[in-house]
Amino acid sequence: xxHDLTVIGLDAGGTSTRxxxxxxxxxxxxxxIGGRGNPTSAGPExxxxxVMDAIEKSLRGSGKSLPDVAVITASMAGKRARNDExxxxxxxxxxxxxxxxxxxxxxLAAYYxxxxxxxxxxxxxxxxxxxIRVADGDIDGTGDGLGWLLGDRGSGFWIGQRVAxxxxxxxxxxxxxxxxxxxxxxxxxxxxxxxxxEGRSQTLALVVSALYxxxxxxxxxxxxxxxxxxxxxxxxxILRAAGExxxxxxxxxxxxxxxxVVGGSVLARPGPVREAFDARLGDRAAALDVRLVSDGAxxxxxxxxxxxxxxxxxxxxxxLATTLAAHR
Amino acid sequence: xxHDLTVIGLDAGGTSTRxxxxxxxxxxxxxxIGGRGNPTSAGPExxxxxVMDAIEKSLRGSGKSLPDVAVITASMAGKRARNDExxxxxxxxxxxxxxxxxxxxxxLAAYYxxxxxxxxxxxxxxxxxxxIRVADGDIDGTGDGLGWLLGDRGSGFWIGQRVAxxxxxxxxxxxxxxxxxxxxxxxxxxxxxxxxxEGRSQTLALVVSALYxxxxxxxxxxxxxxxxxxxxxxxxxILRAAGExxxxxxxxxxxxxxxxVVGGSVLARPGPVREAFDARLGDRAAALDVRLVSDGAxxxxxxxxxxxxxxxxxxxxxxLATTLAAHR
Numbered sequence: 191x192x193h194d195l196t197v198i199g200l201d202a203g204g205t206s207t208r209x210x211x212x213x214x215x216x217x218x219x220x221x222x223i224g225g226r227g228n229p230t231s232a233g234p235e236x237x238x239x240x241v242m243d244a245i246e247k248s249l250r251g252s253g254k255s256l257p258d259v260a261v262i263t264a265s266m267a268g269k270r271a272r273n274d275e276x277x278x279x280x281x282x283x284x285x286x287x288x289x290x291x292x293x294x295x296x297x298l299a300a301y302y303x304x305x306x307x308x309x310x311x312x313x314x315x316x317x318x319x320x321x322i323r324v325a326d327g328d329i330d331g332t333g334d335g336l337g338w339l340l341g342d343r344g345s346g347f348w349i350g351q352r353v354a355x356x357x358x359x360x361x362x363x364x365x366x367x368x369x370x371x372x373x374x375x376x377x378x379x380x381x382x383x384x385x386x387x388e389g390r391s392q393t394l395a396l397v398v399s400a401l402y403x404x405x406x407x408x409x410x411x412x413x414x415x416x417x418x419x420x421x422x423x424x425x426x427x428i429l430r431a432a433g434e435x436x437x438x439x440x441x442x443x444x445x446x447x448x449x450x451v452v453g454g455s456v457l458a459r460p461g462p463v464r465e466a467f468d469a470r471l472g473d474r475a476a477a478l479d480v481r482l483v484s485d486g487a488x489x490x491x492x493x494x495x496x497x498x499x500x501x502x503x504x505x506x507x508x509x510l511a512t513t514l515a516a517h518r
Numbered sequence: 519x520x521h522d523l524t525v526i527g528l529d530a531g532g533t534s535t536r537x538x539x540x541x542x543x544x545x546x547x548x549x550x551i552g553g554r555g556n557p558t559s560a561g562p563e564x565x566x567x568x569v570m571d572a573i574e575k576s577l578r579g580s581g582k583s584l585p586d587v588a589v590i591t592a593s594m595a596g597k598r599a600r601n602d603e604x605x606x607x608x609x610x611x612x613x614x615x616x617x618x619x620x621x622x623x624x625x626l627a628a629y630y631x632x633x634x635x636x637x638x639x640x641x642x643x644x645x646x647x648x649x650i651r652v653a654d655g656d657i658d659g660t661g662d663g664l665g666w667l668l669g670d671r672g673s674g675f676w677i678g679q680r681v682a683x684x685x686x687x688x689x690x691x692x693x694x695x696x697x698x699x700x701x702x703x704x705x706x707x708x709x710x711x712x713x714x715x716e717g718r719s720q721t722l723a724l725v726v727s728a729l730y731x732x733x734x735x736x737x738x739x740x741x742x743x744x745x746x747x748x749x750x751x752x753x754x755x756i757l758r759a760a761g762e763x764x765x766x767x768x769x770x771x772x773x774x775x776x777x778x779v780v781g782g783s784v785l786a787r788p789g790p791v792r793e794a795f796d797a798r799l800g801d802r803a804a805a806l807d808v809r810l811v812s813d814g815a816x817x818x819x820x821x822x823x824x825x826x827x828x829x830x831x832x833x834x835x836x837x838l839a840t841t842l843a844a845h846r
Contacts, residue, residue, distance in 0.1 A: 295716070322716070322717075323717065328716075329716040329717060330716065330717045331716075331717035332690075332716050332717050332718045333690060333691065333692050334690065334692060336686050336687075336690065336726060337726065337730060339679070339682075339729070339730065339734055339737075340682055340683055340686045340726060340729060340730075341683065341686060341687070341690070341692075351667070354667075354668055355668055355669065358664050358668050358669060359669070362660075362661060362662065362664065362669070362770070363661065363770050363771075364661050364662060364669075364766065364767055364770040388623070388650070388656075388657040388658065388659075388660050389650075389651065389657060389658045389659035389660050389771070390660045398664060398665065398668060401667070401668060402665060402667065402668075406667055406734070409667075438692065439692055442690070442691050442692040443691075443717070
């Protein structure tokens, strides 16, 4: 083992990018957060800005510089990001990087943030929702992750779209009254207007217009409203259905009991999603070792070490998790 | 009554525009079909082209020209089209029109294509889905019509999106096998590829990529696949759910028994949608007088006459329907 080995793991996401500077003993030497790092959603230039910013911050005060780094491993969603790497390689070369750049799935980084075992599962429900089964240390099964239009059942988008639908159905008279309605009207910054045209309230027209003026994916931002009222049966019903969907997606890739690393905001909160998730899994829930992780930074670091020839171990995971926590 | 009165009714839709040239006795003097006529979806210039083309064709061989036309009534979806009328008024003036231009809802035109009674309902399920209640001859209640992202339950888009979701879930292993899968793969012009990466078939990646490369609304074009296999339980389940949603939307605006004018392709076909629609309405189904209409052309003509002071009657509807049929 090269004791001078230094690597950087990147957990590059749709909203922010984390860079973890790690030595061969899995000690965190530096940590930095940058902007959006996915070239598919943010565009290549902006994503490169986000990644480079995170890298520079991780090096600051570490005594290391980019020419010292042997491997950078970028964990991110989407195969497309990996087909053409020049969006990132050019910028890294300009900054003095002479090592190897490799790519991994953000879901595998989430997995290694909670487990270094060669077999297990990761379930991430943030804006999107996806489950992977890991065998021999790599992904060998995937469930959902099909995007907002075709899948991502139980994700933040899925919940947010159902919140929006429940509100317009309430205002339309085709669905039950719900406390989500005043909450969404306030979140949209609208003033209720009970004027009716063709039997339809002006408030409904305002809400519909405001929602269509945004990109569809932004409906994910309204998921939080469903978590805000424990006593509203519509909100609780949406959250319970999300938990059941996530359990079903896990069940689709499930083979034998193991650790389930859980990431993303949807299952991080106690309440109806988690309760319905456990209930739907039934006996399986007790056999699974569920571990919540806040993001994929630790796993991104372990994957960068792996790319440099240092196999992930439980001891390395613990070392990196502990030393990284000191940098956050 | 002005016996020389000549009006044009426009049924201007997202894919085509129908123009009906009508005299005071509700006789059709000419009929023309043009391109897309909705300025919100097609853009103002293209929509004006579609409308003007339909108008010119309706006048051809009628012995009438635009200066003879007293009223043009454009029936179309969307309030926005009516806020700024210059997209159409400028072109009409250039072409010699000196009369009045008025706008009506396309749903009201659908209603008057099947009924001239002052009270009743219209249910249209094409790409979108909406129900209106008509009282005193005008819309006084509306259900759904909330667009593809927030509503339109039971519409062509709704069915097409569920077809696409069922196929990706089948390929993903999170949903049951369905004959919709080979049908959609063929419709997309793809070659199945059983290579697996990270436990996921290349076919799934190809289908997902092809579907996200289109505008979301184009999922509506896959609704037809659900109607193509009576023996597939997944397809039948989607169609039954669509029928139930449409019945629920009608029930939301229902007050007393009357005629229900039904437009759009979804309820035009016999089979699971209609069966589930009737079953869900229960006793109400027997009390309703359901009349299918192929489009809103007849109603658009009656609404143009109404704008010119000629009230709709059942006799006028029958005259226009009969004389228009001779022009189609």
